[in-house]
Amino acid sequence: MSTLTTAPLPALLARLFAEAEAKRPELEDLPADELHTLMHSKTGYLDLYTRLKDFALPVSPETGRLLYMLARSSQAKTIVEFGTSFGLSTLHLAAALRDNGGGRLITCEFEPSKVAIARKNLQDGGLLDLVEIRVGDALQTLSSDLPEQIDLVLLDGAKPLYPAILDLLRSRLKAGALIVADNADHSPEYLERVRSAHGGYLSLPFADDVELSLRTG
Numbered sequence: 001m002s003t004l005t006t007a008p009l010p011a012l013l014a015r016l017f018a019e020a021e022a023k024r025p026e027l028e029d030l031p032a033d034e035l036h037t038l039m040h041s042k043t044g045y046l047d048l049y050t051r052l053k054d055f056a057l058p059v060s061p062e063t064g065r066l067l068y069m070l071a072r073s074s075q076a077k078t079i080v081e082f083g084t085s086f087g088l089s090t091l092h093l094a095a096a097l098r099d100n101g102g103g104r105l106i107t108c109e110f111e112p113s114k115v116a117i118a119r120k121n122l123q124d125g126g127l128l129d130l131v132e133i134r135v136g137d138a139l140q141t142l143s144s145d146l147p148e149q150i151d152l153v154l155l156d157g158a159k160p161l162y163p164a165i166l167d168l169l170r171s172r173l174k175a176g177a178l179i180v181a182d183n184a185d186h187s188p189e190y191l192e193r194v195r196s197a198h199g200g201y202l203s204l205p206f207a208d209d210v211e212l213s214l215r216t217g
């Protein structure tokens with residue numbers, strides 16, 4: 001038995017992914033140079049994601065399943081997520097925590113309307129008790145009160161902040177901790193860091209849109 005494949009999760013996730021697919025942002029409508037600036041700017045991210053506040057922007061269903069499998073197989077107890085949105089990835093990670101016998105998932109979102117939706121989805125999934133949603137800019141909310149040890153990280157907020165968020169978490173990552181970075185190709189600085197021969201990580205692109213890294217020590 002797995003929480004991911006037992007009611008209410010399958011129907012809830014199917015509905016949430018279907019709703020997200022039916023309501024995707026028309027980013028193509030933005031001029032290409034404006035989109036590039038917003039995606040790669042270390043200051044424009046609040047503007048970009050405020051414009052996107054009505055969109056779920058979830059990881060793919062495959063990445064969601066991968067997150068569950070990685071958290072489950074590594075017996076993760078402490079997970080940090082950067083970028084909650086409507087909580088689809090959060091549901092997968094919290095389901096793994098439940099099946100690992102419990103734990104703590106800290107997730108971050110600055111848009112209050114999204115926090116309310118994520119909270120409702122986690123409540124509907126019966127997983128809210130495992131999740132602490134930190135409301136505000138993750139650069140601030142992850143700068144204090146971190147767990148002694150972090151077993152798994154999902155990076156899925158503003159791409160230009162991936163290196164800075166990794167810096168905040170780095171000293172707490174256990175040897176063997178896994179870091180999943182969604183759409184990390186938008187953060188060349190992050191890729192350079194985790195792929196560096198002497199950076200303390202083993203890393204590889206996993207599928208089209210995920211960089212999977214392991215903290216070596």
Ligand SMILES: C[S@@+](CC[C@H](N)C(=O)[O-])C[C@H]1O[C@@H](n2cnc3c(N)ncnc32)[C@H](O)[C@@H]1O
Binds near residue numbers: 050083114
């Ligand atoms: C791609 S979505 C996350 C999708 C979510 N992980 C899922 O799979 O359902 C990115 C989210 O990160 C939030 N975000 C971006 N930068 C942030 C920051 N600096 N602090 C907190 N939240 C941030 C955005 O508002 C947006 O909701």
